[in-house]
Amino acid sequence: MNILKLENISKSFPGVKALDNVSLRGYEGEAMALLGENGAGKSTLIKILGGAYKKDEGDIYIDEKKVEISTVHDSQAFGISVIHQELNLMENMTVAENVFIGREPKKSFGIIDKNKLKKDTSELLNRLGVNIDPDEKVKNLSIASKQMVEIAKALSLDARIIVMDEPTDALTDKEVDKLFDAVNELKKQGKAIIYISHRLKEIFEICEKVTVLRDGKYIGEKPVSEINEEALINMMVGRDIKEQFPYIDVNSKEVLLELKDVSNEFVKNISLSLKKGEILGIAGLVGAGRTELAKTIYGAYPKSSGEIILKGKEINPKSTKEGLDLGISYISEDRKKDGLVLIMSVKDNITLSSLDKVNTPLGIDKKKEKEVAETFRNKMNIKTSSLQNKIKNLSGGNQQKASIAKGLMKDPDVLIMDEPTRGVDVGAKYEIYELMNNLKKEGRGIIMISSEMPEILGVSDRILVMHEGEIKGELSRNDANQESIMKLILS
Template identity: 60%
Template sequence: MNKPILKMTNIVKEFPGVKALDGVNLELYEGSVMAIMGENGAGKSTLMKILSGVYKKDGGEIYYKGKLEDIKGPKDAQEKGIAIIHQELNLIHDLTIGENIFLGREPKGAFGKINWTKLHEDADKFLKKLNVKSSSKELLGSLSIGQQQMVEIAKALSLNAQIIIMDEPTDALTDKETESLFKVIKELKNEGKSIVYISHRLKEIFEICESITVIRDGKYVGYEKIENIDEDKMIEMMVGRKLTDQFPKIKADKKDITLEVKNLKNEYVNDISFNVAGGEIVGIAGLMGAGRTELAKTIYGYFKKQSGEVYVKGNKVENKSAKDGLKNGIAYVSEDRKGDGLILGLSVKENMSISSLDKVSSVFKVNKQKELNEVKSYIKKMNIKTPSENQIIKNLSGGNQQKVAIAKALMTNPDVLILDEPTRGVDVGAKKEIYDLINELKKEGKAIIMISSEMPEILGMSDRILVLSEGKLTGEFDRQEASQEIILKSAVSTKEA
């Protein structure tokens, strides 16, 4: 058996009002991939930020290559051979891909001048290794979120680290990009590198990891080799109970048509028509680039329509901006909660109420008590784990941030709720809570559109499923007739339904 390269024992970390880690242990072996598992807020990212020098531990010991170490900061961690690929992208849009990969570590030539030729040649080698077609001379801002994630991975590889921490690395990747990453992970293992892997996608864990360490509520639960565990046991260790009925499908009385879209067209979508009734969940499926998000953003006014009509409760609405969409009863929860959905420097309360201040105001003044009561009721209703409503939202876990993003939409009291990738980056326990909430909204008679790249989620939660391909509607199926094969066939089709 390979020898351990890293041991973290009894790690403690406290923040104001919360003990994030309380006696956590971790052991990582050379040339292996170990997953850290736990619900959102369990302390996985906090533990990795301690290992990579972002946070200082408040207790415990770290042994690296058999030696007791004090990691003084991110630069110290890098110099020791520890690299992290953060869940939140740490890149600069106005620089080139190559400049981002070697930022602060640019190769120098004579008189300390940057050797741009070497920088771009070396950057291109890492991009090629990850099967990224872009040139390192392209601006980072021209790339999709998934391609930017691959640049973040290339940046970590360029450090030639002995330990590479990957925090939700496939969250925004296509299947092809994920395949390229897994190939690189296998190569890194063969080179004797060690990977710490964090992902909510259980299938990935069984595909690439040898072992798991489980954390729950900031405490160490246990370590298991992957061959000694199945999915049910893993989930039970993570959530502390058996999780049954992953997609809790409920029946609700279908009401009148709430949203009707007729012949909607612009540069993103082509002549799309459909409707959603109150008390109905309509899922929208399709491959990346099919136009799902663009359709949603056109409906609620973020993108301008060229032609077509949108009706809410029988009334024609003209949504020329997102503000118009909200005013006309349509709320949208973005797939990119950090970029579009939340303001990370503001509190939970400020984020939650920002779109509905008119509903908690009187005579041009915010009724602070009314605002507080509304926010507290959603924190309780949605089981948002936060020390208080005044906590800065960037300090919450991804799952709890997502719940705040949904609560922000619900506080506007919409007739139509559009959920774009509602469980992206969310663990199995928090997913179940979000599904239960969606069902409650369905029972209340909301018209719900759910966009998802996860086929089991679409099949498990939708009453009807629309399929898009290249901006066109290529399929519409009732839940009973839909299957993964049928949806995929429509998703690669260019013929309209």
């Protein structure tokens, strides 16, 4: 049964039409995937459904009845709950307090009934098949458990339509399985799920139907059983991507970076080498020490022993500034927390780490700064109507490209890319891989950390496998596969 129907929804912002006659359906007991490249209009559509934006044109129907959604309160009153990618929880409050915030059961004189609050929260969590203590502080929970708290909150609102925006973005495989169990339970309860993800494999596992948007327009709705991944990508990008992972072999012999028995509180006896024009992939499970290794090379974490040798000279960066000045750039796995300043413009973010390149005795050369930022916008194909736009208003893929541009503006010899395509659509991923190939041709060395096994296998020249802060083994491109990587992780 059709619970939700959005018909011919349009929305414009100054200088851009974000949505142009877009439609979407939500079906009782089913998950509808909402897919599209970054900038396709998914977030705008969801914000209209959630009451954060008002539509300019079009109609919204719940149970075939036309409704108007002007506020978040309207959306919730119609049984809609949106679980955003950035979870909206109060970290210092308990699970129960978060689930029923502002709607706590009361005894006489307005006193909160804590026993009922705990009991009602436990019942909701049990319906999801998860074991979380209602009295636990949210700050002590894993990302996966926080997701479950958000879903429990949606159930407490008696939501019939639940929107999940990139719910597995920071989850391990085991945590994803638990989330899928919860989604299947919600479907059994007759909920309509709108599921947004860049991980196409998930769509075929958890969704019954898929709706695709492209450039703010409705492309189509298909049953998942009648479409394959290649056809889905074609719908999303409007063209064939014959090679999902374009690869070139620079075949350089010159060693650019070398680590000899490097240790600190995070990593143990790390030895590795990186050649010019090479992508060195680092694989491992969450918590393996991959990011900590990257930050040790970059200077964010000091080494306690061992040697780091760059271009034949021993270095000892004691800060990120020293790392940058030595020619090592780090692209953070969390662009919104560590990579970008969201309230600043695109231009200011790109040039932030390299103002010395546009500085004069009289201050910043604004004209030169703009020219340099424009060069990187074109080089990276960052889609924005103006460099003065706040970076928070760009799509995830364009934010990521701006984060990479910021790292490249320092003209590094070594570029460390930590989860470079996390939260990025298939078209933007391809552009990032092509950029990495161009950097290889320029003779730069790239260390790439990725939790996506196909990406590690498809892009890397060599692969190091880490577990518990140690390197468990090295694999050549030709010898590496999922089984050989997992065998090293579990050895």
